[in-house]
Structures are given as structure tokens and as C-alpha cells.
Amino acid sequence: MVEAALNLLLSQLPVVLVDGITFGLQLALVAVGITMIFGQAQILNLSHGEFAVIAAITSALLIPLLGVPLAVLAGIALAVAFGAFVYKVVLLPAFRLQGENRILLGLFLMLGLYLLLHGYFTNQFPTTYLSIRPEVQTVELLGMSFRFSAVLAAGISAVLLALLAVFLKTTMTGKAIRAVSQNETGSMLVGITVDRIRLLTFLIGGALAGSAGIMRGLAATMGPESGIELTVLALLISVVGGVRSVPGTVVAGLMLGIVYMVASFLVGTYLSVVIMLAVTIAVLVLRPQGLLGESE
């Protein structure tokens, strides 16, 4: 029995791994936004997964009118615009406060925003689902056959995350983003306009979460109620990765995505969540600062 299960796992392992990587990279796209926004503004964005819903629902509604490429871009553009709205309007009261007070008020504002958006989307668009199915269905790699949409979603997500890493590492604006999250006063002292850099971070966060929503629609199905699942899993990932560490977030996303998919394959979806949480706890017990986070 055990041997048969093991053989099945081994034969299917590459396919399950690809699914895990695809899912993990989507979660990483959402989690880097949460990580960056928290680092920049001390705001824990509990509504971050809703950015993905905004992009997915908008695209799903527009695809019949505009076709896939334009509809997808419009969906992401709306998520970006919504990022600006959240920073400039919704969070305005929180930025009048400092320290713990800002964190708390920010938390409540974002929780409220999540409830509002979740209610709006599930009521207004209960049957709108984004499900992009390319004509090519499978790709052959090393004698194995993989779902093309999953490989494509993983590839696009990886490219987006790599672009973000290069942007943060090499451009002056990227360095300014890292500077603001490491030391706000120091950033002002070198002449950085902190407000502009924060706005940019919300725009990038909106774009990446929006893209995650589209990728989810490509690899699986993205519906009006899927936001909170993305938010919760992405929060786990940003904690496991080490809050404020973008590379750590990507590594954690891959790890938990693979653990989740392999566990679902072996023991089913319900227990796989338990296993994923157990791995999260184990990482945090062994490395309280997160995978790649540095102890202060």
C-alpha cells in the first residue's frame, strides 16, 4: 500500500511540484506587496488580496468586450489605481498618527476595507469568475506532460518577481524604497520625498497583487470570494520569509506553495492546510526572525 502510494507520488512529483511552484509564486506576488507596504508605512494591509479580486473581476467582465490582453491590463491598471486611492484617501487618518497608534488604526481601516470590498464583490458579482484557458493545453518537458497554463502562470510570476528584485537592487528609486523601509528619518536626511516613495510602493503592491489575481485565473479559477484566502496565506508567507525581506518572501512562498500542493496530493486539501501551518510554526520556532530575515 505504502509502496504503491510512494510510486504514485514519485511518478506525479514533477507535476505536483510545478503546481506548488505556480501557487507559491502567486502567493509571493501578493506577499511581497504586504511586506513592502508594511516596511514602508507600518500598515498591515489586510485587504491586499482584494487587489487581486479587483483585477480578476474587472478582467473577467471586460474579456468579452476587449479580448484577454487588454482586459487583463485594464484589470491590473484598476488595481494600481486602487492602490493610490487606499494610500491617499483611505489611510489618510492613519498617517496622522505615529508608532503603535498608526499600526492599530491602519489595521482597522484595512480590515474595514476588506469587509466592504468582500461584501461588494460577492454580492454584485457572485458568479463572475476569471478563468483564462489558453488554446495550448499541455507542454511536454523531459518526457512529462505539464499543464501549459500552470507553467505560463509560474513563468510570468517569476519574471515579475525577478523584475522587482532587479528594480529594488539596481535603480536609485528602488534603493530609495529600501532606504525608507530601513530608516525613515535617514531617508528624509538624504533628500528622499518619503510620501512619493510610499505612494509608489502602494502602486507596485497593487500591480503585483493584481497580477497575482490574473495568474490565479490562468492557473486555476479566481472568484469574488478568493481575496481573503490569498491575504491570509500571503500574510503567513511574509512572516515566514521575515517581514521586510523581499527575497525571503519569495523563498517562503515557494516553500509553502510546494508543501501545500504535495500535502494536498498525499492527504487532501483539508489536512494540507494543517500541515502548512505546522511547517510555518516549525520555521518560526527555529528562526523567529523568518527564513531570510535578519535579527535586529
Added chain:
Amino acid sequence: MSAYLSVSGIEAGYGEFQVLWGLDLEIPEQGQRVGVIGPNGAGKTTAMRCIAGILQPKRGKIDFKGRTLNGTPANKRVEMGISYVPSEKELFPKMTVMEVLELGAYTKRGKREFERNLDFVFTLFPRLKERRNQKAGTLSGGEQQMLAIARALMSSPELLILDEPSTGLSPLLVEELFRSLAELSERKGSLTVLLVEQRVPMAFSFCDLIYVIEGGRTVLKGEPEELASDPRIRASYLGGL
């Protein structure tokens, strides 16, 4: 002719806790070295934060080269040539020395002379050149102090505000630092230095003009030789020497 920098009657603090009660301070001419001394909690750092723009005074006026600074945010003041080296250093711990220096030249003003300024700070602090790929957070206290000063110099400042640059440094390093600072202000004749310093003899030998601040107000001002013969100063600051 108005003074190069004039701070008049500023009142400032943190929330309900007021620190400055109408402080006055003036740098008459560009290129001078002005020192600020006073006991702990007198408001020296608070005054510097107001000049740098990290803190907005509740009352009073700050003029720089005849233009008011009130309401100008810190990042704009850097573009105007005011650079502040805070005593807490406020570095970026996870960035390399080189990245910190690049960010020091974030303004248009700094970018214009990037290569020259980089050469200059590496000549001034060869240690930083050796460690340019090391993370700022892993440097020793003295090296972090050098990096904080170097970062400020990368913005091509004309007014350099140094807040207790000798804190945490060994006496040997303090001497080295002040030799570098003297060299710096001699090489850049137009560079004005505003120095807050606990080690009063150091401040006296470095500066042309000294302000004594107590309880959030200016209580004395004068040239170092003048003040050194004042019995109050000798008793409280120079250890009765």
C-alpha cells in the same frame, strides 16, 4: 546684510513636552565653524532637528541665506545645501557602504558632483573605501560615524550640521575625526560647520564661535578664547581647568 543662518525665538518639542523656549542662534557668515555646547537635555539636538527640518518649530523663525525655512521639509533643505549628521546616525543598516553613499547623493545637487564627492570621502575616510561592499549595520561604531558624515558630504552640502560626532568613539578616533573635519573645512573653504559637541575642549579648539544652550534657551555666545576665560564656563564645562 542678513546672517547666513539665523534662528530666532524658536519653540519646539515632542507632543506636550516642550524642549526649546525661544532659542536664538546665528551663523553670521558662510564658511564659519560654529559650536553649540550645553548640558544633556538642554535642547541642542532638538534645535539641530529644527534647522534640518525633521522637526517643525511651533513658534519662531529660521532663515537661511535670507530666505525663510519655515515649512520647508527636510528633503528640500538637503537640495538647498543643508546636511545633518544626527547623533543617532540614522543609517540604512542592511545596505552596503557604497549604497549608503549613493543614497547620500540622492538629490540633484549630490548627483552633479558624485564622482568628485566620492573621491573626496574615500580620501578622507580610507576605511570606508576598504569596506565599501560591507553592510552598514555590520560596521563598528566609529566606522558608522564616518559613514554618517560621508553620507552627508555626498550631498555637496554648504552647511554641515554635526550632532555629537565624537559619541562612542575612542579618544584616538576623536582626534582623527577632528583632524579630518578641520582638513575638510580647509579644503572646502565655503563649507560652513555647525557642531554640537559634548567634549567642550574639542569644540573650543575647532570653532570660531560658540553658543551655550541651557534649558532650551541661548545663555551665552562668544569666541572660544572669550568664553574660556569666563568663570562660569570654566567651572561647568572645562572642569575648572
